[in-house]
Amino acid sequence: MATVEHDAELMLRVRDGCSGSFAILLERHRGPVVHFMFRMVQNQAVAEELAQEVFLRVYRSRGSYEPTAKFTTWLYRIATHLALNWLRDGKHERGQQSLDTGAEEGTSARQVADYELTVEQRMVRDSRFVEVRRAIEALPGKQRAAVMMHKYREMEYSHIARVLECSESAVKSLLFRAYQTLRARLAHLG
Amino acid sequence: MAEANRIKRVRREFVPAQCPLTAGEQSAEVLLDFVSRRLEPEAAAVFQKHVDLCPACQAFVGTQSAVWQALDAFEAMPVSEDFDRKLWARIEREEREPWWKRISGFDAIWKPAIAVAAMALVMLGLWMRPAPPPAGTASHAEMNLDVEQIDRTLEDMEMLRELGLVAEAGSARQM
Numbered sequence: 010m011a012t013v014e015h016d017a018e019l020m021l022r023v024r025d026g027c028s029g030s031f032a033i034l035l036e037r038h039r040g041p042v043v044h045f046m047f048r049m050v051q052n053q054a055v056a057e058e059l060a061q062e063v064f065l066r067v068y069r070s071r072g073s074y075e076p077t078a079k080f081t082t083w084l085y086r087i088a089t090h091l092a093l094n095w096l097r098d099g100k101h102e103r104g105q106q107s108l109d110t111g112a113e114e115g116t117s118a119r120q121v122a123d124y125e126l127t128v129e130q131r132m133v134r135d136s137r138f139v140e141v142r143r144a145i146e147a148l149p150g151k152q153r154a155a156v157m158m159h160k161y162r163e164m165e166y167s168h169i170a171r172v173l174e175c176s177e178s179a180v181k182s183l184l185f186r187a188y189q190t191l192r193a194r195l196a197h198l199g
Numbered sequence: 200m201a202e203a204n205r206i207k208r209v210r211r212e213f214v215p216a217q218c219p220l221t222a223g224e225q226s227a228e229v230l231l232d233f234v235s236r237r238l239e240p241e242a243a244a245v246f247q248k249h250v251d252l253c254p255a256c257q258a259f260v261g262t263q264s265a266v267w268q269a270l271d272a273f274e275a276m277p278v279s280e281d282f283d284r285k286l287w288a289r290i291e292r293e294e295r296e297p298w299w300k301r302i303s304g305f306d307a308i309w310k311p312a313i314a315v316a317a318m319a320l321v322m323l324g325l326w327m328r329p330a331p332p333p334a335g336t337a338s339h340a341e342m343n344l345d346v347e348q349i350d351r352t353l354e355d356m357e358m359l360r361e362l363g364l365v366a367e368a369g370s371a372r373q374m
Contacts, residue, residue, distance in 0.1 A: 032283075039282060044275035053276045061286050068290055134272070141273045160235075160270050166228065185227045188266060196262035198269040 016080035023071045031071075035064060038081070041162065042088055048157050049092035049150075051142055059095060063088045078171065085162075085172045089154045096150045137198055144194040152187035159184055220255050230256065234263040 016037070022030035042063055046056035066087050126134070145153060151173065158164040158172060166184075170177045219229055232238045233246050250256045 035283060035286070040278055043278045043282070047275045048273060056276075057279055057282060061282070061289060064286055065289055065293070069293070137269065137272045138274075141269050145270075145273065156270075159231075160267070161275075163235075163237075181228050184231060188231065188263060191266045191270075192262045195269040196265045198265060 017076035020067075020071070020074050020080055021076065023068070024074045031068060034067075034080075038084060039064075042084065045085070045088055045157055045162065046092060048145065048161065049089075049153060050095055051146055055095070059091050060088070062091055079168070082168065082171045085158065085164075086174070089172055093150045093154065140198065141195060144191055147194070148187050148190060152183050152190075155180055155183040156187045156191070218249075218253050218255055220259060230259055230263065234260055234267055 016034065019030040019034050023034070039060070043056055043060040046059045046063075047053055050056055050059065063084065067084065145156070148156065154173065155169055158169045159166075164172070166177050166180050170180045173180065173183075219227060229238065229242075229246060233243060233250075236243075238246060250260055
């Protein structure tokens with residue numbers, strides 16, 4: 010709770026012209042926002058571009074900022090809006106060719122830590138990685154966003170509901186359907 | 200208080216005769232929370248007793264746990280080192296722009312508006328243009344031109360007639 014207040018306090022200082030406070034907010038939320046975007050759009054370059062747009066919009070709106078809601082609710086609402094727009098506009102189709110490249114990027118990032126794995130183990134792990142990405146990619150945008158916030162950000166249903174601007178029961182329904190799809194596609198990996 | 204209510208609800212809902220899977224999507228919240236270890240310990244213990252007796256929930260928990268572990272494989276990439284530098288460059292570039300360009304969506308709003316205004320001006324111009332004279336009527340300038348031409352032609356004819364008379368008189372004298 011203190012962290013939430015701190016975010017709001019920092020944002021109020023940003024509103025008063027303190028760019029150092031914005032740098033702290035950026036430091037705190039940069040990773041989670043980029044990771045959220047990466048899992049949503051499944052392309053690292055696009056994820057970073059969209060995450061920059063998120064922070065740019067936060068900075069641009071600093072003058073009218075009022076701490077009426079959690080800072081992270083506002084932040085993820087902007088992020089989700091941008092990601093869903095990107096998916097809706099079909100831009101992912103143009104970037105689709107990079108899915109396999111992206112998978113390679115994702116695996117190569119872990120190779121340093123996984124040097125102790127055998128070639129076979131690495132292949133199994135990489136194939137799981139690609140399968141999970143494809144299963145997530147098959148989810149409708151809003152279900153995908155709900156799962157990303159539930160699984161990776163560990164957000165409460167009420168928080169996800171405020172981000173997605175829907176009811177808590179709608180979020181539970183989204184998650185139930187999303188996990189149902191994922192269970193059908195990924196249960197064999199267990 | 201909320202936690203106590205939740206535990207009471209779990210106790211009420213998860214008796215073996217009332218499986219949460221038959222109670223609809225909303226009840227699956229507890230199943231998801233159980234798998235993701237978000238249930239309070241007491242509620243989790245109550246639900247575990249139900250799972251031990253319910254094959255449907257055992258199957259659900261088994262497959263959901265598999266999905267939960269599989270999703271762990273979807274690791275995110277580290278953020279580029281120049282992320283902040285690029286962002287600050289974008290902020291600085293935006294701050295240097297005039298205020299009206301900084302308004303989000305300025306181009307999207309004003310470009311069509313300018314096109315519509317230009318079209319309206321053209322339409323207004325066409326509407327206010329004086330109507331052309333009806334076919335078959337000559338303008339003042341054309342009328343003046345015609346009168347002058349007729350005058351000049353008549354003068355030329357008069358001059359030629361006089362020249363003709365002089366020539367006739369000359370030839371008569373030679374004879």
